[in-house]
Amino acid sequence: MAYYSDELIEEVRSRNDIVDVISGYVRLTKKGSTYFGLCPFHNEKTGSFSVSPNKQMYYCFGCGAGGNVFTFLMQYENFSFPEAMEALAERAGIELPKQEMSAQAKKEADKRQILLEINKAAGKYYYMLLRSEHGKQAYEYFKKRELSDATMQKFGLGYSDKYSDDLYRYLRKLGYDDAILKESGLVSIDEVRGGHDKFWNRAMFPIMDVHNKVIGFGGRVMGDGEPKYLNSPETKVFDKSRNLYALNFARQTKKPQMLLCEGYMDVIALHQAGFDNAVASLGTAFTSGHASLLKRYTKEVYLTFDSDGAGIKAALRAIPILKEVGLTAKVINMKPYKDPDEFIKALGAEEYQKRIDAAENSFMFEIRILEQKYDMKDPEGKTAFQTEVAKKLLDFTTELERNNYMEAVADKYHMSFEALRNLVNQLGTQGGLVKERTPLKSGLNEKKHKKEDGMKQSQKLLLTWLIEYDNLYDKIKDIITPEDFTEDIFRKVAELLYEQKKSGTVNPAQIISLFAEEEEQREVAELFHARIHEVDSAAERDKALKETILRVKDNSISYRSAHLEPTDMQGLQQLVADKRTLQNMEKMHISID
Structure with a gap:
């Protein structure tokens, strides 16, 4: 494997505009100077995924995914850095040096x-x-x-x-x-x-x-x-949770859905029969990681699991996981045969296609399996079944969708639509019966959603402002130094940013390239995308800026005081000078403009 110089890495990065690259994967819409779209790394209905041509970075305000063009390919395509480097170099027409490897x-x-x-x-x-x-x-x-x-x-x-x-x-x-x-x-x-x-x-x-x-x-x-x-x-x-068997073939299918199987032989039999959209999980339970992977290539997943009890249980586990990432799920009925391999051997590809065309809506499948637990001839059993159905209908958050499913259920099970709707409404208003839906693990920056430490947020905000406003650096460089950022990664980023500011060329995407770990790259991207709250006037904005600078400086003084060696006279003198600076700053007017 070749190792590349920082100069070559930067040349490859700069020759691949991040908007052009990401547009190949995500539909982007321009709003002001930034592009927005639906995040490819988590399920969302309103686009919080931003791509900045000025910063040459992307960042999702929903899940915290972020980075430069290398990070995107590493995260989306599951590339290693060398693989991302090769793909982008080829895209830009740059020939990378070939190195023969000794033992x-x-x-x-x-x-x-x-x-x-x-x-x-x-x-x-x-x-x-x-x-x-x-x-x-x-x-x-x-x-x-x-x-x-x-x-x-x-x-x-x-x-x-x-x-x-x-x-x-x-x-x-x-x-x-x-x-x-x-x-x-x-x-x-x-x-x-x-x-x-x-x-x-x-x-x-x-x-x-x-x-x-x-x-x-x-x-x-x-x-x-x-x-x-x-x-x-x-x-x-x-990584079993980030790969699916035969996805390397299925990702190129022209068919509108993916067929999710249980085993390797089922997948191979389907491909041989012309169904090049079949995949399977790798000897492990289906996970949200698998669902997110499928979402990159399709909007619909048809479950073609074994028709026995274990297959039904597996389908019931997979359906909510698929729905959670925004995929439509349907279930293929292969009876009287056990699996796709047996079905195709017995009846052929044409009959299997008919089963695909007649696939059952996943919610109606869940209800049909639920019905089997109750004695529908007994009034008590029938009432218990209808109550459980009503609870499940509450999972639909929009009234239109819920009404459509109520109609379908009422029609199939010969129930009064009005009675079912009343039951759903009644359960919806009762405390404790309607559970809040727990988000499934996405694997992306879950700590993002924990309450953030206020001081960390102030330091992030100041780094974001330094990127957003070109003239701010000259106004605060003698007040705030990189040493005032007390978090290790914040300080490293500040040092790199200050060096770029001194040279007159600010390049946030290049800073990301200097961090090796993908998690670090996401964290750096987050530092440059702190939420700047909209204010009504320039005076309010300047007030917020000044308060942030005071907080960062005061925290820096407190941090260094706590960690100062008793014999460090130079450090003590610096603290005294900084405290004086802090007192003077309270009387100063600092403006972004």
């Missing part, structure tokens, strides 16, 4: 890149074994499941050998050491057995990210071993 450099290079290399090598090895004499049983298994050679090739299907250290020995020959192999999740190392494979004697399913890079594997045992299906553990490149 020593390989050890020192980005671990994520090496793990991707190991997975790619393992995938090729498993692929080769399937087509050798060793993989005959697995090949026959795939053929028995009616997979064509073309399908096997498309999905990179393979075989892990019966020898439990086969892949380990192969990867060692390629030069990878035990430490990195252990981190890959493909190999276990212990003192008794040495290196041995995670997968052996299994039909192998490579798992790829949306950019066709192998990040993990699923394996089905050949014979009677347990567990029947085994998946790679989570690693630096394999």
Whole structure:
């Protein structure tokens, strides 16, 4: 992996206008000097996602996601920084320097890149074994499941050998050491057995990210071993909650919806039958991370889970998660068959398409399953069912949508619309029966929603003002210095910003590039996007500015007093001078204009 100079990083960043790049993913509308749209990282109905061409930064006032053009690709596309750098360099027509990696450099290079290399090598090895004499049983298994050679090739299907250290020995020959192999999740190392494979004697399913890079594997045992299906553990490149099987293919579909399955074979069977919009979660329960990922590519998700009890439970768990991020969910009925693979083998693709066309509204599916818990011939059971339905109808926040669903429910279950509406209204006004909906975990800046420390907010506000108003720096540079920002990251940002101000070129997006961690980049973006409350007059604005400066300076003095060494005479003299400055500032008039 290549390492790039700050100058080259800045050239690539500056040649990719952030509005142009983000417009490829999010519909933006210009308001004043800033563009706004619906945030791609959380569900919202009013656009709080802002993109500033002046700052070359984006920031969401709802969830706190923010950064520059590199951060956006890293967050949206799940790129590493080198991958974002390569994508943006190619977009701008910039040729990046190629560097050959020595054995020593390989050890020192980005671990994520090496793990991707190991997975790619393992995938090729498993692929080769399937087509050798060793993989005959697995090949026959795939053929028995009616997979064509073309399908096997498309999905990179393979075989892990019966020898439990086969892949380990192969990867060692390629030069990878035990430490990195252990981190890959493909190999276990212990003192008794040495290196041995995670997968052996299994039909192998490579798992790829949306950019066709192998990040993990699923394996089905050949014979009677347990567990029947085994998946790679989570690693630096394999996050089960941020990836879906076959999304690398499905993201390019022209179909209006995504088909969400339970297993790898269901997905492969659907793709082979022409349904290139099928995906599955990776041996784990469906999460809000999966739902957010799907939202990037579609507005509708059709659940095509097994028609047994476990499949119904999985569908009932997935529906609210999909709704929470703003996706429409429907449920495909595959009876009398268990899963899509069985259905297509028995009736074919055309009949399956009919089932897609007739998919059931997710709310009506939930009600139908709920009905099965009650004896509808017994008045008490019927009343209890209707009460539970009324409670569920309260989840619809708009009156129009709620009325439409009440009509559908009343019609299907032969209920009086007026009686149902009265029951819904009655429950809605009773305390304790209507639960407040708890937001599902988005994984993005949840601490953002906690009550913010007032002093941190004052420091953020001052940094935002320094960016927004060009002439403010000259007025306060002798009063407020970077050392007055008491939070570590605030102080680092202030130092960089003051350096840029001295040079006469302010470049907030470049400051973000100087921070390595994605979380730090989001935090820096937040520092430049503190909410500036609208005021009626310039006098009120100047008053707010002065109060903020006084708070920041007073806090700085208190902080340094508490941390001052008794022998630090220079520090003590500075504190005395700063206290005098603070007293004088109270009499000063500081204006932004």
